[in-house]
Amino acid sequence: METPTVPLDILPELVRDSELKVQFVQEGGNSFVIHTHTARRRSAEEKWLVKRHLRSGGQGSVDLQTRVVEEFGEPSIRAVKRIEIPDLHKAARSKMYQRELETIAKFSQAKFSKLFVTSYGWYLSPGYINIAMEYCELGDLNKYLRNSLLCPENRLPELDTREIVYQVLEALSTMHEENFCHRDLKLANILIKRTGPRWWVKVADFGLSKRGGNDSTTNFSAGSRGYMSPEISGFKDLDSKVDPYAVDMWGLGQVVSRLLTGQVLFPTQLDLGRYYFGDIKFPEKRLRDAGATDDVTDFVKSLTRIEPAKRLTALGALDHPWMDMSLNLDAESRSQNPTEGSETMVDTENPSNVWPDGFGAQPKAEQTTRLKPPPPSNARPDEPSANLGNGGPRSEKAAEAHKESGNQLFKEEKYDLAIEQYTKAIEIIPSSAVYLGNRAAAYMAHFRWEEALADCLKAMDLETPTPKLRLRLGRIYTRLGRPEEALVLYGQIPDLVREKDVNRANHIAKSIKSAREALEVNKDYSSALSFVDQAKVELGTLAPTPREWKLLRAEASIYIWQRDGELAYLAEAEEILRDLLGKDYNDSEAHHLDARIQVTKAMKPTDADGSSTQPTTTNEGPDHTVNTEDTKESVPGDERPTQPTSDINSDSHSVSSMSEYYAKEIVRVKTIGNEAYKKGQFTRAMEIYSDALVIWPSDKTNNARVALNRAQTYIKLGEFQLAIKDCERALRLDPSYEKPHIIKEHAEKLLGETVKQGTDEGEAEQENMKAPGESPSDTRKEASQAQNDATAIICPKCGESFQSQWEFINHARRLDHFVDSDS
Numbered sequence: 001m002e003t004p005t006v007p008l009d010i011l012p013e014l015v016r017d018s019e020l021k022v023q024f025v026q027e028g029g030n031s032f033v034i035h036t037h038t039a040r041r042r043s044a045e046e047k048w049l050v051k052r053h054l055r056s057g058g059q060g061s062v063d064l065q066t067r068v069v070e071e072f073g074e075p076s077i078r079a080v081k082r083i084e085i086p087d088l089h090k091a092a093r094s095k096m097y098q099r100e101l102e103t104i105a106k107f108s109q110a111k112f113s114k115l116f117v118t119s120y121g122w123y124l125s126p127g128y129i130n131i132a133m134e135y136c137e138l139g140d141l142n143k144y145l146r147n148s149l150l151c152p153e154n155r156l157p158e159l160d161t162r163e164i165v166y167q168v169l170e171a172l173s174t175m176h177e178e179n180f181c182h183r184d185l186k187l188a189n190i191l192i193k194r195t196g197p198r199w200w201v202k203v204a205d206f207g208l209s210k211r212g213g214n215d216s217t218t219n220f221s222a223g224s225r226g227y228m229s230p231e232i233s234g235f236k237d238l239d240s241k242v243d244p245y246a247v248d249m250w251g252l253g254q255v256v257s258r259l260l261t262g263q264v265l266f267p268t269q270l271d272l273g274r275y276y277f278g279d280i281k282f283p284e285k286r287l288r289d290a291g292a293t294d295d296v297t298d299f300v301k302s303l304t305r306i307e308p309a310k311r312l313t314a315l316g317a318l319d320h321p322w323m324d325m326s327l328n329l330d331a332e333s334r335s336q337n338p339t340e341g342s343e344t345m346v347d348t349e350n351p352s353n354v355w356p357d358g359f360g361a362q363p364k365a366e367q368t369t370r371l372k373p374p375p376p377s378n379a380r381p382d383e384p385s386a387n388l389g390n391g392g393p394r395s396e397k398a399a400e401a402h403k404e405s406g407n408q409l410f411k412e413e414k415y416d417l418a419i420e421q422y423t424k425a426i427e428i429i430p431s432s433a434v435y436l437g438n439r440a441a442a443y444m445a446h447f448r449w450e451e452a453l454a455d456c457l458k459a460m461d462l463e464t465p466t467p468k469l470r471l472r473l474g475r476i477y478t479r480l481g482r483p484e485e486a487l488v489l490y491g492q493i494p495d496l497v498r499e500k501d502v503n504r505a506n507h508i509a510k511s512i513k514s515a516r517e518a519l520e521v522n523k524d525y526s527s528a529l530s531f532v533d534q535a536k537v538e539l540g541t542l543a544p545t546p547r548e549w550k551l552l553r554a555e556a557s558i559y560i561w562q563r564d565g566e567l568a569y570l571a572e573a574e575e576i577l578r579d580l581l582g583k584d585y586n587d588s589e590a591h592h593l594d595a596r597i598q599v600t601k602a603m604k605p606t607d608a609d610g611s612s613t614q615p616t617t618t619n620e621g622p623d624h625t626v627n628t629e630d631t632k633e634s635v636p637g638d639e640r641p642t643q644p645t646s647d648i649n650s651d652s653h654s655v656s657s658m659s660e661y662y663a664k665e666i667v668r669v670k671t672i673g674n675e676a677y678k679k680g681q682f683t684r685a686m687e688i689y690s691d692a693l694v695i696w697p698s699d700k701t702n703n704a705r706v707a708l709n710r711a712q713t714y715i716k717l718g719e720f721q722l723a724i725k726d727c728e729r730a731l732r733l734d735p736s737y738e739k740p741h742i743i744k745e746h747a748e749k750l751l752g753e754t755v756k757q758g759t760d761e762g763e764a765e766q767e768n769m770k771a772p773g774e775s776p777s778d779t780r781k782e783a784s785q786a787q788n789d790a791t792a793i794i795c796p797k798c799g800e801s802f803q804s805q806w807e808f809i810n811h812a813r814r815l816d817h818f819v820d821s822d823s
Contacts (some may be wrong), residue, residue, distance in 0.1 A: 011098065014105045015122075020132070022123040033065065033080075035123070051484040052512075053548065054079060055589075064135065066488050077488065078120060079135040082128045103180055104131060115171040117191055117204040136202070137485075138195065138457065141255075142187035145262065146583050149450045155262040156196075158296060163199045164190070165256055166323060171203040172248055173314035181244035185251035186227045187258055188586065194461060195454075224586055226264040227254045230276040231308060233269065233694060235725075246308030249317065253303030261290040265304060269690035270683065273722055276306055295322035399428040403435055406442070415446040433459035437469050444476060447542040452476050467493040475501060479540030481549060483509040504538050511535035515552050525563075528556040547587075550576045554593050562600055573597065598672045662696030669695065670706050677709070682716040689713060704734035711743055720751035 023034040031050040048065040055062050067076040101122060106112075108119040120132040138144070141164070145151050156164070168190060175182060182189075184205065194200040229250035231242050254264045265283055266272040274280045282304070287297045299322040302312045317323060406421035422439035429435065436459040443452035456473040459465065465473075474489035474497070483505035490497040490505065515531035518524040532553050536545065557573040560566055574597065580590040673688035689710035693703055711726035727744035730737060 012102050012105070015098075015101045018105050018108075018119070018121045020121040020123040022125070024125065032068070033123075035121075048078070052509075053516075064484060065132075066484070077135045077137075077485075079133050081131045081133060082125075083131070085124075085127055085129055101129070101131070104133075106178065106180065107175070112174065115167070115174060115203060117202045133204075136191040136193060136204075138192035140188045140204075141190045141192065141201065141259070142584065142586070144192060144195070145187065145258065147450065149448070150195075150454055153262070155290065156259050158260065158291070158293060160196045160199060161256060161259040162296070162322065163196070164201050164259065165252070166318075167199070167201050168203060168252065168255065169314060169317055169323065172252065173318060176245050176248070176314045182248050182251075183244050184224060184227075185248055185255060186224045186586075187255060188224075190255070195458070226267060226586070227251045228694070229308070230272060230306060233272055233690065235273055235276045243308045245313065246311050249303050249311045249313065250308075252317070253300050256296070256300050256303070257287070260292055260296065261286055265300070268683070269687050270717070270719070270722075274719075277721060277725065279719075279721070293322075295320075298322070395428055399425040399432070399435070402428070403438060406438060410438075410442055410445070413445070415442045418442040419446065431462055433462040433465075433469070436462070437466075437472065440472060440476070444472070444479075444540075447540060449476055449480050449540050449543045453480065467496045471496055471501075474505070478505045478508065478538070479543050481508060481535065481539055481543070481546040483512075508535045508538050512549065512552070515549075515556075519552060519556050519559075523559075525556040525559045529553060532556075547580065550580060551589055551593070554580075554590075558593060558596060558600075570597070595668070595672055598675055599668065601675065663699050663702055666692050666695050666699060666702045666706065670702075670709065673706075673709060673713075677713060677716075682713050686710055686713040686717065700733040704730040704737050704740070707733065708737075708740050708743060711740070711747065715743075715747055715750065718754075720747045720754065723747040724751070 020035045023036070025032040025034060033048040033050065035046040035048070036044070047068045049068050051064045051066055053061065054064050061082050063080045063082065065078050065080050067078070104119040104122075107116040117136065118134045120134070122129060122131045124130070145154050145156070148154065168185075172182065172185070182203065185203075189203065189205040191202050191204050192199075193202060227250075229247050232247060257263065257265045263286075265286070266275055271280070275282070282301055284297055284301070287300060292300075299312075299317070299320050302320065303317065305311050312320065402421045402425035406418045406425065409415075409418035409421060419439055419442045422435055422442060425435045426432065426439065436455045440452040440455035440459070443449070443455065453473075453476050456469065456476060459469055460473070470489045470493050474486040477483070477486035477489070478501070486505040487502070487509070490502055511531045511534040515528045515535070518528040518531060532549050535549065539545070554573040554576040557569040557576075561570040561573065573593070577590050577594045577597075580587050581594070584590075669688060669692040673685045673692065676682075676685035676688060689706050692706045693710070697703060707726045707730040711723040711730065714720070714723035714726060724744055724747045727740040727747065730740040731744075
């Protein structure tokens with residue numbers, strides 16, 4: 001099949017002008033990307049080494065590249081996002097990459113550089129568009145909050161939250177004023193340039209962005225769970241229009257909630273559905289429990305109103321009292337006037353440049369100015385002043401005394417005590433890169449690698465790093481399983497670095513590269529596991545295994561289990577994926593591997609324990625049709641797919657059109673939901689069906705079946721109103737579909753019986769007074785059973801009893817007491 005290309009004539013001029021000329025070279029097993037610039041006074045060539053894969057997501061994958069400089073200067077780092085070029089007839093996908101290129105080119109202009117991740121241009125490779133962007137070494141807010149060392153409470157104080165949200169709002173208001181909307185705002189798309197107390201963040205990832213106008217949900221179905229507004233989560237009619245600007249504001253409300261409380265307002269689709277239909281009120285208590293003020297509580301409320309038209313706009317949010325207060329923050333939580341800044345090295349062009357020239361995301365040389373300390377009154381009254389040590393010789397002397405004490409304790413190998421002394425010195429003079437570097441060394445000796453990394457990065461932010469600090473940082477990167485970054489640093493200090501440091505980093509890099517080749521090219525899964533184990537030998541003591549390595553092990557283990565049926569490999573893969581999803585439930589790669597396991601289990605003739613997976617009765621099977629003579633609901637999955645499904649794992653290249661591809665995806669996800677339903681995991685099944693409903697709303701036939709499956713799940717959960725809504729939705733999608741009428745009537749009866757039970761206490765007695773031989777209807781029995789199921793729940797892990805489904809769900813979510821086995 002001919003490789004798709006990009007028709008340049010359909011791209012805006014701004015996008016065409018940012019294309020980079022490119023050549024691809026293979027040397028010594030390494031891949032290089034070369035850009036030539038001929039418009040300058042002398043020809044120049046940029047040579048970039050493709051170092052490693054950073055991450056994958058729904059809209060593409062990202063690789064790390066380092067610039068190789070032959071004669072002079074230092075290497076630079078960039079992130080390159082790779083987007084598969086669709087066939088031209090796949091209009092939706094084509095429009096997506098066109099939008100992303102246009103949006104990135106638009107907001108990479110110098111006047112927007114403080115708010116958005118900058119693009120350095122784009123180029124084509126066979127089958128892919130590659131977008132070169134600045135690399136933010138500190139990562140994104142989602143990873144920061146989940147790092148218990150950097151963020152022990154997994155949430156931020158309100159002052160820090162306001163500092164971040166103000167900057168995100170500035171970015172959103174700029175986009176909206178320019179008639180653009182983001183449509184996938186979440187913590188993972190907010191990258192960190194500098195951490196607190198003076199945060200600097202940038203908005204990134206425009207894969208779902210759109211230029212202006214209302215949107216129809218038939219063309220707009222993407223986003224991230226937990227951040228998607230009700231109108232794009234399957235709770236609104238498909239024919240209704242969506243205001244994408246209001247979608248952005250809803251996402252911002254979830255961002256504020258995550259920052260303040262550690263979780264989004266509506267963690268599950270069920271929570272969101274109950275809020276949308278008015279069954280629960282805005283969860284204000286969660287914010288209050290986290291110490292939120294009245295202003296920020298009202299701010300979040302105003303962003304997450306059910307009706308999109310009633311939500312705050314970006315400009316309206318900037319005028320909210322909570323944001324007005326952010327204009328007057330103290331010296332620690334907001335940048336100061338140049339005459340009042342703290343005594344740190346500050347880039348006057350870019351308010352925070354984490355890396356020195358040639359190493360970080362900014363390839364230009366820094367222009368630094370040492371600023372005067374602020375008046376003491378600018379410090380918070382309840383915290384040590386950030387510039388206490390700059391006030392005179394006494395404070396500097398005290399800080400030096402703590403440092404010397406720390407040095408002595410370090411020599412005595414009393415590292416925990418040394419850390420305490422260095423910390424006291426840092427509290428007096430936070431702007432000392434020396435104190436931070438010393439504490440980082442103590443952290444390393446104490447095997448606290450991530451804390452050591454944080455101190456080194458802060459030290460490099462404060463002043464031009466010394467060779468010793470670069471060496472220390474390189475060793476930390478090596479011990480954390482990040483050899484590429486280590487080798488870049490080692491290349492800057494060839495006279496100081498030792499051979500064994502370079503060899504260790506090279507060994508890790510080579511082992512992981514070999515593991516990836518064994519997995520993806522040679523299909524030698526046992527060797528892939530062996531190479532990962534070899535790399536792990538070089539990790540620091542107590543250092544966490546990198547996420548990428550875990551995914552490699554999980555994928556190789558799954559392949560071995562699928563091929564040989566070895567249950568030990570399945571158990572290892574499931575344990576890895578539970579760990580990854582426990583840390584980041586939005587980890588798309590982990591979800592993909594988990595889905596592969598679930599689908600394989602569904603397709604296998606036997607379960608992992610050897611028992612038959614085939615249903616023992618007809619109403620257990622995925623193709624069961626409802627018995628119209630009985631009002632009992634059927635098991636979801638009763639309808640066969642409306643398109644070929646010979647191989648639900650087949651590569652998307654074999655699908656002849658976008659709609660067929662997404663139809664297959666809907667069926668695949670629905671099948672996983674069916675398996676969860678059959679195991680009695682109704683809450684999980686409901687969430688999986690909800691995911692299926694937003695894959696491709698234009699496919700009304702398949703979505704009608706999914707909506708009905710979710711309706712039957714709601715019945716199991718005792719949510720009869722939501723079940724009725726989904727039945728009505730299924731009928732709107734496919735008026736010829738008869739089964740929703742039956743299920744709806746059934747749900748209405750159950751709802752009526754539940755209401756009667758709660759409002760007429762004498763009804764049960766009247767039922768018992770009927771003539772001999774007369775018994776309550778089957779429907780009444782089923783309603784009673786459904787009610788009992790919702791009010792008598794025992795936690796399978798701790799044995800605690802709960803009177804309602806929701807009490808149990810909250811308990812299980814808080815303590816991680818969910819189980820995968822039948823309950």
